[in-house]
Amino acid sequence: MNRAECNDESGVPVRVRLTKEAPMKPLSRKLTFYIPLPTEDDPRSDCERVLDALRPGFGDLRIGFSVMRMLYPACRSQGGQVTATMIWQGDAWHLTRLEAGDTTAFHYGLAADLGSTSVTMELVDLNRGEVVSKATRYNLQRTFGDDILTRIFYGKDQPDHLKELQEATAETLRLLMADLTEQSGVDAGQAAVLVLAGNTTMIHFLMGMDAYPLFLSPYAPVVSAPGFLSARELGLPLEGPVYLFPAKANYMGGDIVSGMIATGISRSEKILLFFDIGTNGELVAGCKDFLVAGAGAAGPALEGGVIRTGMAAAKGAVEHVSIRKDKVRLTVIGKGKVKGICGSGIVDLLAELFLEGVIDFRGVFCPEKSERVEKVEGEWAYRYADASRTVDGQPLWFYQSDIRQFLDTKAAASTMVAYMMDAVGMRFADVDRFCVAGAFGTYINTRSAVTIGLYPDIPPEKIASVGNSSLEGCLCLLLERSHLEEISGILERMQYIQYGAIPNFVETMQAAAAIPSMATQAYPSVKKWVAQRQRGRT
């Protein structure tokens, strides 16, 4: 699979084109050449002979101790033919490996997204610009807490615990490397470089650092731009360096910066919105001329966390819902009995309840509109799954309080978008593309998301799900080293909005808790859809 082309087809902005016009310039280069053997007239050291040979093309190369130890006998065998591996590290090319003979046919890199729940890694053939293999595993940090906060407190002021967290992170990456090796038959440990992105806490844990300061206001990281580190120092069985995507701020981590590279926002002629919705919501608006970013706690509600029957997107979860005349049609992951409902199902359910008039713009049930609305445990609730469909033979209810919770979270997310649009004086009509990152964005029904006001009301073709954009950005950098400069530019140019510091944020948010919003004029399509549905019902 040619990943670059694949992205092209998927509708995601193309990052790397493997055409003759724009040849790939990967982060890593391998070059084979002949080193003249030393003579009486030329008794330069092996090291000098290698560096002198590479200087015309690579300038003054940096070289570390581990590579010095590879020089001999590599330079004296195979008639002096050697293969050098060099990594562009922004300031200079670094010679990271020297092998005897011609090994240029083997040239791989690794890209990884270090998520707090799961970690994904790809093995990339840098000669062909192809993803050869991909693997995902749960982050072994979960042993020390399912949520990030538990892990942060576990590590706080405890060097031994921080070591455990570091080791669990490294072990996850090692297992992924083993997975890739097994799947592809290519030794991932021989890759030239690993490019990795994660949120700021994940990067701290990978580096064995205390992430407690990230939890306390003003949330200053210990290190925000670690750059290239030695894989060995991080406990990874790799001969080359590891590049860690830098963070702009605690809540604007390397995963977001990487996502910006993937979406191309910072080099786009037109204005993009890049929204990564998860436990936190990170939003970036901009183009090649400006970049504004903000982040806020979107809350786990969006992912089904605080809804009483909510669950992760796994077997038995309702992922899509449609309602017509009190008839509910559910799409269930795994197609069996229903266990609960995941984020994309909740968005559909809310949208359908609203369009069917079962809830009003405030999200309040109108019990007279549906026989499925009943008082359960003292509050109104909607029976979205009948007893016959469920795993335990009990009906599943969507409660008034669930709606409240979800709308609060939705309000936080859409207020971020609205506030930012306002701050930079943009209207939605100015936005050329609304990119939504993450699993949530991949499975969500765009129209439902617009209906409840989670997404802005822009034409559906302008709304793109960019998937794991953190991983994608790593891949982009592996294949095109000039992104390193772009990253520096992003860190310099990006304006960061602290939503917590906005005076009327709470009031604005309350307005945004309506469906789709109190500012209905911003949602003409929703008005139209409501009208269509009403006509359908009568």
Place this chain on the structure above:
Amino acid sequence: MNRAECNDESGVPVRVRLTKEAPMKPLSRKLTFYIPLPTEDDPRSDCERVLDALRPGFGDLRIGFSVMRMLYPACRSQGGQVTATMIWQGDAWHLTRLEAGDTTAFHYGLAADLGSTSVTMELVDLNRGEVVSKATRYNLQRTFGDDILTRIFYGKDQPDHLKELQEATAETLRLLMADLTEQSGVDAGQAAVLVLAGNTTMIHFLMGMDAYPLFLSPYAPVVSAPGFLSARELGLPLEGPVYLFPAKANYMGGDIVSGMIATGISRSEKILLFFDIGTNGELVAGCKDFLVAGAGAAGPALEGGVIRTGMAAAKGAVEHVSIRKDKVRLTVIGKGKVKGICGSGIVDLLAELFLEGVIDFRGVFCPEKSERVEKVEGEWAYRYADASRTVDGQPLWFYQSDIRQFLDTKAAASTMVAYMMDAVGMRFADVDRFCVAGAFGTYINTRSAVTIGLYPDIPPEKIASVGNSSLEGCLCLLLERSHLEEISGILERMQYIQYGAIPNFVETMQAAAAIPSMATQAYPSVKKWVAQRQRGRT
């Protein structure tokens, strides 16, 4: 003891003057300052806050992973007061340590000469420019062979053996650090930096590298200028880096380059000769305008190695000899019975035999001139120690063949000097100072050395014994970082003469085997001393 002043008194050229006019600029700097705690308006990472604070004075500092891990909680305790340790590494300042509070009162460095036989290390107070403590140990590499060649063959193509040699070298240095700690009460492991010089083979072994290529023509090193390496990577319990003096060529190792820094040859207005006599003889002639170097196998003869009754300068060794009217006066190390004769004793003995007419200018015995000359084991020999003076009650003899051997070695050494003078068109009168490095130079009688033509015939006040100049150069660099530039200049400017490649080297050497030389006109003093002695005898 203020070492810089001490050198002044010893007659050795002063390297570092601790005066107000020329303040010391050590390789390492410690600076204490306050890091503002992060605020909502300034949520920069700890790393950025430290680097930003240091930027005005130190430019764009380099920072490694180990220091990143020191940032927290150092930056958040003690009211934000931290102490940074920075090492100037030629290209940039490197932040190598960060501590909470003010630790500037503790600022030490280490200097070490890594010799193949013994290793010497000094602990230096960089705040005062004082050597606090000094220790010497045998090099533990000797387990794998007394001489360098045996060790080279032991390590050849054997990674396990190279690891043993590396470990033995590191262990020697660790023990020396422990010695210094014990002697001074100052933890040498907390020193900011270690500056080390050794010959090319020693540096290869310290780095765990195969030194076999150094043994085979054209003797190209694997690495000649490793620069700053991590102490940890070398197996040393030190938080900072280790600077290894670079070599110009295999036989012009870091110990010689260091010695050049110590003698100041490369910044001298007047012409210096710097001669390091050991198993190899390394010679450098020059001043701030030019530098010419050469090296050749001086052979162990000079240090008493191949003389039948020769021995190292230890208890029982004759270190000085004078002869008048067939009466021999010996100075013996330890003042007890005689076991043998060491290098300085041999030089005296040869000079005295020549001045007394017991040997002629070819070194051939004139048996009629002394009752002490007898045929022993088929060849003429001189009884330099009577049976009553010796440990085993047997007289000690200096044989005709001993003289031949020694004069060949002397010839090699003095030919180097003569050839180089010729090559650069200098006469001895042009030489402002003749610096002799090493233990040999320290104990030798200058007048005897001139008499036999080992040293050029220049006024005795121009001949300086500079002791362990390799160690001295390390100390100089520790105390004055600008020497790093000087080292680069030395490597660039120094012309290297391959004596092996000189067409008539063997013939020239044969002429130089005479006493003091066939070119007697170059030794007017010797002619005068011979005449004085003759008058004394008649």
